[in-house]
Amino acid sequence: DNVSFHNVHPSTGDGAEELLAGLQRTRKHISPKWFYDERGSQLFEAITRLPEYYPTRTEMAILEQNREEISARCGPNCVLIEPGSGSCEKVRLLLSSLRPAAYVPLDISADFLRQTARQLGREYPWLPVTAICADFNRDWSFLQRLPGGKRVVFYPGSTIGNLAPEEARNFLQRVRKVIGDDGGILIGVDLHKSSGRLNAAYNDASGVTAEFNLNLLRRLNRELDADFDPRAFNHRAFYNEEDQRIEMHLVSNKAQRVRCNGSYIDLGEGESIHTENSYKYTIESFASLAGLAGLALRQSWLDPERLFSVHYLSA
Ligand code: AVJ
Numbered sequence: 001d002n003v004s005f006h007n008v009h010p011s012t013g014d015g016a017e018e019l020l021a022g023l024q025r026t027r028k029h030i031s032p033k034w035f036y037d038e039r040g041s042q043l044f045e046a047i048t049r050l051p052e053y054y055p056t057r058t059e060m061a062i063l064e065q066n067r068e069e070i071s072a073r074c075g076p077n078c079v080l081i082e083p084g085s086g087s088c089e090k091v092r093l094l095l096s097s098l099r100p101a102a103y104v105p106l107d108i109s110a111d112f113l114r115q116t117a118r119q120l121g122r123e124y125p126w127l128p129v130t131a132i133c134a135d136f137n138r139d140w141s142f143l144q145r146l147p148g149g150k151r152v153v154f155y156p157g158s159t160i161g162n163l164a165p166e167e168a169r170n171f172l173q174r175v176r177k178v179i180g181d182d183g184g185i186l187i188g189v190d191l192h193k194s195s196g197r198l199n200a201a202y203n204d205a206s207g208v209t210a211e212f213n214l215n216l217l218r219r220l221n222r223e224l225d226a227d228f229d230p231r232a233f234n235h236r237a238f239y240n241e242e243d244q245r246i247e248m249h250l251v252s253n254k255a256q257r258v259r260c261n262g263s264y265i266d267l268g269e270g271e272s273i274h275t276e277n278s279y280k281y282t283i284e285s286f287a288s289l290a291g292l293a294g295l296a297l298r299q300s301w302l303d304p305e306r307l308f309s310v311h312y313l314s315a
Pocket of ligand 1: 047055157158159161162202209276277278
């Protein structure tokens with residue numbers, strides 16, 4: 001078999017303290033990584049197919065149309081590492097032209113990862129797949145045990161947008177260490193654009209994004225013995241022009257007390273739990289952020305409408 005699976009993901013219990021602390025702050029927040037239980041991952045897949053949600057299809061078109069150039073940048077026989085690999089849908093666009101020596105998908109959702117890695121291994125029998133269930137915002141030490149060769153981190157989907165600029169710089173610094181002097185990173189970054197277009201992408205008419213946001217509460221009910229009533233919260237998403245980020249919130253529609261992990265959380269009517277930031281960049285703002293992490297922009301690919309960007313960076 002060409003597929004192996006490794007679990008270095010801490011159990012949910014480990015993150016419970018941190019989550020509760022976030023809910024007990026004056027400005028309540030939950031890390032967006034909590035979105036991705038099995039149902040959350042499925043809902044995210046549904047988001048990527050929404051007419052309003054342009055990032056996924058735009059990025060896939062960019063990857064598909066430029067796969068020869070992109071593959072030339074990454075070089076053959078690289079070890080391709082994808083943090084947050086999800087459905088592994090995007091990497092499929094590159095594998096035949098890129099011909100990596102190995103593919104290393106990392107994801108926080110163990111069952112989903114197991115399924116997708118196995119499926120990918122069947123479709124590409126020549127490709128060694130080393131799937132690792134991990135919270136890549138924590139510990140990267142397991143990457144030391146990977147096969148040798150030029151390392152390329154594949155980080156599509158504007159996942160970096162979840163990180164505040166300071167955290168994004170730290171992330172890129174860690175990538176810089178993992179790839180060494182000869183490696184690279186192929187990264188998808190959503191671009192700053194009209195608020196109308198952005199607001200629509202996070203407030204879809206069919207309510208899938210709202211469901212994705214509210215699913216977080218269902219997960220806490222199940223995994224942290226909480227008693228959130230999803231009907232007592234409303235989805236709210238808007239573009240914060242000043243900080244160049246989409247913000248997602250769950251807004252309490254009444255004063256309420258909720259049990260969670262053995263503690264109580266009090267919410268006032270209209271009080272919000274901040275569940276996600278999705279930062280948008282210009283080519284220039286992204287290049288300067290990457291520069292702070294010792295990475296230089298080597299080549300960028302954009303769609304004709306300049307909605308989304310894919311970049312190759314190296315030391
Ligand atoms: C997976 C973080 C890139 O920010 O667009 C989509 C997540 N949230 N709709 C994004 C998301 C609501 C997505 N990222």
